[in-house]
Amino acid sequence: xxxxxxxxxxxxxxxxxxxxxxxxxxxxxxxxxxxxxxxxxxxxxxxxxxxxxxxxxxxxxxxxxxxxxxxxxxxxxxxxxxxxxxxxxxxxxxxxxxxxxxxxxxxxxxxxxxxxxxxxxxxxxxxxxxxxxxxxxxxxxxxxxxxxxxxxxxxxxxxxxxxxxxxxxxxxxxxxxxxxxxxxxxxxxxxxxxxxxxxxxxxxxxxxxxxxxxxxxxxxxxxxxxxxxxxxxxxxxxxxxxxxxxxxxxxxxxxxxxxxxxxxxxxxxxxxxxxxxxxxxxxxxxxxxxxxxxxxxxxxxxxxxxxx
Amino acid sequence: xxxxxxxxxxxxxxxxxxxxxxxxxxxxxxxxxxxxxxxxxxxxxxxxxxxxxxxxxxxxxxxxxxxxxxxxxxxxxxxxxxxxxxxxxxxxxxxxxxxxxxxxxxxxxxxxxxxxxxxxxxxxxxxxxxxxxxxxxxxxxxxxxxxxxxxxxxxxxxxxxxxxxxxxxxxxxxxxxxxxxxxxxxxxxxxxxxxxxxxxxxxxxxxxxxxxxxxxxxxxxxxxxxxxxxxxxxxxxxxxxxxxxxxxxxxxxxxxxxxxxxxxxxxxxxxxxxxxxxxxxxxxxxxxxxxxxxxxxxxxxxxxxxxxxxxxxxxxxxxxxxxxxxxxxxxxx
Numbered sequence: 001x002x003x004x005x006x007x008x009x010x011x012x013x014x015x016x017x018x019x020x021x022x023x024x025x026x027x028x029x030x031x032x033x034x035x036x037x038x039x040x041x042x043x044x045x046x047x048x049x050x051x052x053x054x055x056x057x058x059x060x061x062x063x064x065x066x067x068x069x070x071x072x073x074x075x076x077x078x079x080x081x082x083x084x085x086x087x088x089x090x091x092x093x094x095x096x097x098x099x100x101x102x103x104x105x106x107x108x109x110x111x112x113x114x115x116x117x118x119x120x121x122x123x124x125x126x127x128x129x130x131x132x133x134x135x136x137x138x139x140x141x142x143x144x145x146x147x148x149x150x151x152x153x154x155x156x157x158x159x160x161x162x163x164x165x166x167x168x169x170x171x172x173x174x175x176x177x178x179x180x181x182x183x184x185x186x187x188x189x190x191x192x193x194x195x196x197x198x199x200x201x202x203x204x205x206x207x208x209x210x211x212x213x214x215x216x217x218x219x220x221x222x223x224x225x226x227x228x229x230x231x232x233x234x235x236x237x238x239x240x241x242x243x244x245x246x247x248x249x250x251x252x253x254x255x256x257x258x259x260x261x262x263x264x265x266x267x268x269x270x271x272x273x274x275x276x277x278x279x280x281x282x283x284x285x286x287x288x289x290x291x292x293x294x295x296x297x298x299x300x301x302x303x304x305x306x307x308x
Numbered sequence: 309x310x311x312x313x314x315x316x317x318x319x320x321x322x323x324x325x326x327x328x329x330x331x332x333x334x335x336x337x338x339x340x341x342x343x344x345x346x347x348x349x350x351x352x353x354x355x356x357x358x359x360x361x362x363x364x365x366x367x368x369x370x371x372x373x374x375x376x377x378x379x380x381x382x383x384x385x386x387x388x389x390x391x392x393x394x395x396x397x398x399x400x401x402x403x404x405x406x407x408x409x410x411x412x413x414x415x416x417x418x419x420x421x422x423x424x425x426x427x428x429x430x431x432x433x434x435x436x437x438x439x440x441x442x443x444x445x446x447x448x449x450x451x452x453x454x455x456x457x458x459x460x461x462x463x464x465x466x467x468x469x470x471x472x473x474x475x476x477x478x479x480x481x482x483x484x485x486x487x488x489x490x491x492x493x494x495x496x497x498x499x500x501x502x503x504x505x506x507x508x509x510x511x512x513x514x515x516x517x518x519x520x521x522x523x524x525x526x527x528x529x530x531x532x533x534x535x536x537x538x539x540x541x542x543x544x545x546x547x548x549x550x551x552x553x554x555x556x557x558x559x560x561x562x563x564x565x566x567x568x569x570x571x572x573x574x575x576x577x578x579x580x581x582x583x584x585x586x587x588x589x590x591x592x593x594x595x596x597x598x599x600x601x602x603x604x605x606x607x608x609x610x611x612x613x614x615x616x617x618x619x620x621x622x623x624x625x626x627x628x629x630x631x632x633x634x635x636x637x638x639x640x641x
Contacts, residue, residue: 127369205410211365212405213425213476214398217390223424227415302415303460 001299004307008292012285019284020074023277024067034083034271035059057083070277079281080274082267089278092263097282100260103182103252104244106175110183111190111240116233118187119194120226126199134191141188147250150181154254167256178255182248186240193236197229204228230301238294242287311338311379312516313362313401313484318376320354320361323369329589331357333540334375336616339484339516346519346527346548348563349537352586355520356406358537359486362386363401364393380484399429401484402477404506407493408469412461418445419457422476429480444475448505467498474506478513485510488520503530524563528552533622536560539587539597542616546623555637556625558602596628604629604636 039045039053054060073080079089122134157177158164164177202225210224245260252259267275298305320332332354339345349355360366362378362385378385385393405411412421422441426432445453448471461469470490477485487506491499507530510517519527527534534551536544544557555561562582584601599609608628616626627633
């Protein structure tokens with residue numbers, strides 16, 4: 001298992017190499033001039049100025065030279081400098097990483113709390129009130145865009161009830177509303193997934209064996225049903241964790257959090273190539289890492305899965 | 309003498325979208341201390357549902373025990389609360405299931421699964437439970453039990469898994485052991501070993517056993533008494549010898565004739581199958597459920613379902629023409 005983990009960790013390099021190649025190719029193929037947003041004759045820059053800046057930013061080099069330079073710098077931990085402002089891309093990203101990771105973890109926990117508990121209750125009381133409530137919750141949750149949910153939550157809990165500040169940092173407490181807004185859709189999906197998985201396991205012979213032993217029903221539910229229902233749940237949470245690292249632009253915007261999602265969208269609209277490359281590389285690395293954790297978790301959940 | 313277990317007029321139905329499935333239609337039988345009883349029937353005859361009903365293991369919904377009494381140690385099991393019944397399950401009445409491949413939880417160690425049954429029922433410390441787990445595994449013939457208890461079910465063969473199921477069921481020294489086709493899913497060579505093991509251990513610990521099987525040949529050497537079930541009814545009940553020699557129900561006769569014999573040659577003695585298909589349990593029974601497949605059937609069989617009646621001492625049959633069946637049996641022999 002240690003060897004497997006190390007091998008998977010080493011795989012991160014070829015993966016990132018592939019990702020960097022794809023980003024480079026896409027950015028090269030994109031029409032228009034990346035500098036147009038920064039310097040332009042319309043802003044009063046002369047043609048010589050523009051040419052000088054192009055030269056400074058190595059935009060006149062052949063593509064493969066640009067790519068190899070980028071790779072060489074990246075390997076030494078330098079993701080380049082932003083076209084705008086000239087700040088270090090790595091520092092920009094690192095500055096936003098803690099907030100992003102905090103929010104992703106909080107969102108993941110909120111999703112698990114809501115989704116798993118609702119799904120388990122629904123399965124245990126199949127056809128009963130908890131089941132119907134969960135299905136309504138899942139349906140409504142999936143139907144509300146997270147940006148709208150964020151605004152609603154802000155309106156209800158911060159503006160009306162004043163439980164939270166609308167703006168300003170309150171430590172961990174300021175994670176509650178954005179995490180809840182992020183969790184709404186995935187928790188709805190997870191609740192249905194958990195319910196279906198639990199119901200499937202409940203039909204298994206070993207659940208009947210467990211009941212025949214005369215052990216408490218809570219043990220049957222947790223040790224025998226829930227543990228076997230975990231695989232699809234973990235798969236989904238893994239996919240979710242990856243997307244939470246990058247895909248929470250709206251929630252970050254509504255709650256004024258400087259996260260990686262917002263960083264990426266800003267840099268894309270400004271055509272700030274070094275920022276785009278750096279941001280996407282980070283997100284890709286995050287995906288690889290989360291996938292590894294999920295694969296290792298499979299082995300913990302199900303002893304039939306082995307790594308050699 | 310009071311019986312160890314007495315089932316009276318047990319009725320279990322499953323409510324499905326297509327209607328009520330009449331799985332068990334008023335069966336009554338007794339089990340005495342140390343006795344060994346066989347319940348024989350084809351798939352869907354209600355033999356498994358019957359015992360699951362008395363253990364409170366029928367999934368509800370869709371199943372429901374509609375009627376009946378099950379006396380065990382002066383209690384009607386069907387009237388006990390869930391907690392009281394749970395206390396008896398595993399401790400007093402234990403069960404071995406059909407398919408050892410699917411009856412053990414794949415994600416828990418076998419040691420845990422054996423130990424688990426002792427925790428609520430026996431007042432033992434964690435060390436004592438571990439010790440007894442290893443003892444039980446050795447008792448059923450698992451080598452290196454002390455280290456193997458930490459293995460998972462998929463690391464054992466089918467026969468070994470069934471041995472682990474047996475170890476589990478013996479853990480609390482139950483007074484009744486129910487073996488629900490414990491060898492159906494196993495290799496023929498393993499089947500005999502498992503049957504011997506259960507027989508030996510149940511005799512050693514003085515447990516009464518109920519063997520559920522579709523194979524009359526399996527129970528012949530194992531049990532004192534056999535109950536034959538068809539379509540949720542008990543159609544014949546007798547000692548093994550009487551059942552073979554004085555067969556009094558056409559279904560039993562059909563089962564016996566479809567058994568291969570060591571002495572038969574293929575050329576002369578072909579097996580005789582029971583014609584027709586198993587009954588549709590969605591229909592509420594009005595006539596004899598076996599009538600459509602019965603070579604002895606007369607008009608009366610299509611009008612009235614015959615009750616189980618005494619035909620000799622300790623021999624019951626539910627057939628209007630049991631005397632003709634018996635005569636036919638004796639002629640064949």
